[in-house]
Amino acid sequence: MRILISGAGIAGPTLAWWLLHYGFTPTLVESAPALKTGGYVIDFWGAGFDVADRMGLLPEIRRRGYIVEEVRAVDDSGQRAAAVSAKGFVRMTGGRFVSLPRGELAAILFSSIEHRVETLFGDRIARIDPTSDDVQVRFEHASPRTFDLVIGADGLHSGVRRLVFGEDSRFEKYLGYKAAAFTVSGYQPREELVYLLYTQVGSQVARFSMRDDRTMFLFTFADPDPSLPAAIADQKSLLRDRFRNARWEVPRILAALDDCTELYFDRVSQIRMDGRPGLWTENRVSLLGDAASCVSLLAGQGSALAMVAAYLLAGELSQASGDYGLAFARYQERFAPFVRKKQQAALRFAGMFAPRSKLALYLRNRGMSLMNISWIADFAMRRDLVDKIDLPHYPARAFR
Numbered sequence: 001m002r003i004l005i006s007g008a009g010i011a012g013p014t015l016a017w018w019l020l021h022y023g024f025t026p027t028l029v030e031s032a033p034a035l036k037t038g039g040y041v042i043d044f045w046g047a048g049f050d051v052a053d054r055m056g057l058l059p060e061i062r063r064r065g066y067i068v069e070e071v072r073a074v075d076d077s078g079q080r081a082a083a084v085s086a087k088g089f090v091r092m093t094g095g096r097f098v099s100l101p102r103g104e105l106a107a108i109l110f111s112s113i114e115h116r117v118e119t120l121f122g123d124r125i126a127r128i129d130p131t132s133d134d135v136q137v138r139f140e141h142a143s144p145r146t147f148d149l150v151i152g153a154d155g156l157h158s159g160v161r162r163l164v165f166g167e168d169s170r171f172e173k174y175l176g177y178k179a180a181a182f183t184v185s186g187y188q189p190r191e192e193l194v195y196l197l198y199t200q201v202g203s204q205v206a207r208f209s210m211r212d213d214r215t216m217f218l219f220t221f222a223d224p225d226p227s228l229p230a231a232i233a234d235q236k237s238l239l240r241d242r243f244r245n246a247r248w249e250v251p252r253i254l255a256a257l258d259d260c261t262e263l264y265f266d267r268v269s270q271i272r273m274d275g276r277p278g279l280w281t282e283n284r285v286s287l288l289g290d291a292a293s294c295v296s297l298l299a300g301q302g303s304a305l306a307m308v309a310a311y312l313l314a315g316e317l318s319q320a321s322g323d324y325g326l327a328f329a330r331y332q333e334r335f336a337p338f339v340r341k342k343q344q345a346a347l348r349f350a351g352m353f354a355p356r357s358k359l360a361l362y363l364r365n366r367g368m369s370l371m372n373i374s375w376i377a378d379f380a381m382r383r384d385l386v387d388k389i390d391l392p393h394y395p396a397r398a399f400r
């Protein structure tokens with residue numbers, strides 16, 4: 001069975017890995033000219049961590065990751081306003097928790113399939129025509145091809161979703177925030193293994209020092225206007241304008257922004273296709289990861305969830321011996337209720353990134369400090385940190 005996967009981010013390569021494992025023939029198409037590296041730092045734990053374990057990738061993920069020791073909020077002059085030790089996370093996850101740049105996770109996943117899966121970089125699907133026997137696909141650059149299935153794993157602004165399911169506006173729920181991230185070399189000062197937060201009403205700047213003298217910055221800010229500037233120069237201007245009165249190290253960070261050539265800048269949104277008959281599936285086409293059910297950065301778990309979804313989809317395709325209708329239905333039955341709860345939980349964390357008032361900011365900082373008391377941390381985190389989803393052990397028989 002020939003399966004075209006659009007998007008070589010997190011979900012796409014994970015799906016390709018498991019499809020190969022079961023004897024399918026995946027092909028990846030990625031719009032970027034080369035694999036995207038670096039970017040913002042993600043936390044990685046839960047059921048997605050278990051999937052990475054089953055793929056044998058944990059040693060490499062741990063080697064390239066960081067065990068953050070403290071999340072510290074600072075005030076205008078850089079003094080500690082609140083701090084929470086990461087011990088609670090480590091305890092709750094049994095040490096199965098690591099932080100790493102999203103691009104590093106993507107690179108680890110991609111190198112696990114790199115020489116085994118055909119990948120078309122710098123291209124995208126232009127047209128999808130399913131027939132009763134197969135799917136005819138036209139690309140922007142490559143010649144037309146025929147596949148048995150097409151999976152859209154192409155992120156929040158999925159091209160497959162737009163082509164087959166409809167305009168973004170039907171499914172994207174803008175949460176009222178924007179996020180921007182970039183990495184620079186040689187920034188001072190540094191704090192090793194401390195995730196620093198400078199939060200004001202309606203905005204936050206985070207700084208994290210990484211290996212090789214690199215530092216990652218993440219800006220989040222409330223903005224009722226969902227439109228995004230397209231050019232990087234305009235994105236930088238918007239950030240400079242929005243944070244012009246911020247104190248702490250923000251003027252220095254904005255100066256560092258001048259030289260950056262790679263800036264992540266996007267809306268904080270969720271993808272909700274709940275009410276749609278067929279949910280993420282239409283005929284021989286289905287969606288995966290952020291394309292299907294983006295939980296947003298507020299969940300702090302989108303990559304892990306994308307890997308879980310990929311694992312389930314591949315496993316169900318193998319179990320159903322090619323009955324894709326049955327497999328898509330089972331994949332959705334297993335994953336949709338779980339991810340819906342994650343989306344709801346994410347909304348409760350909005351106040352962490354951009355509190356709406358001085359009182360909310362004060363309470364956020366008090367809450368952080370209270371999380372150092374182990375019974376409070378365990379009580380507060382159990383509901384959201386423990387993934388209640390069954391990851392079946394699908395037999396590794398080759399698909400016939």
Ligand SMILES: Cc1cc2nc3c(=O)[nH]c(=O)nc-3n(C[C@H](O)[C@H](O)[C@H](O)COP(=O)(O)OP(=O)(O)OC[C@H]3O[C@@H](n4cnc5c(N)ncnc54)[C@H](O)[C@@H]3O)c2cc1C
Pocket residue numbers: 006007008009010011012029030031032036040041042043044102123124125153154155156157158159160179181218288289290291295296297299300301302303304305306
């Ligand atoms: C600031 C921030 C912080 C986050 N923090 C965390 C965290 O702490 N923990 C966590 O687990 N998750 C976190 N996430 C979420 C996580 O990054 C995403 O959920 C995850 O990357 C989703 O994986 P994906 O493969 O579905 O999509 P993506 O990783 O977005 O990959 C999609 C791929 O498709 C490609 N593409 C796009 N359009 C097309 C097209 N038309 N044709 C072909 N290819 C295309 C893109 O170039 C990309 O390579 C965070 C997200 C943000 C923005």
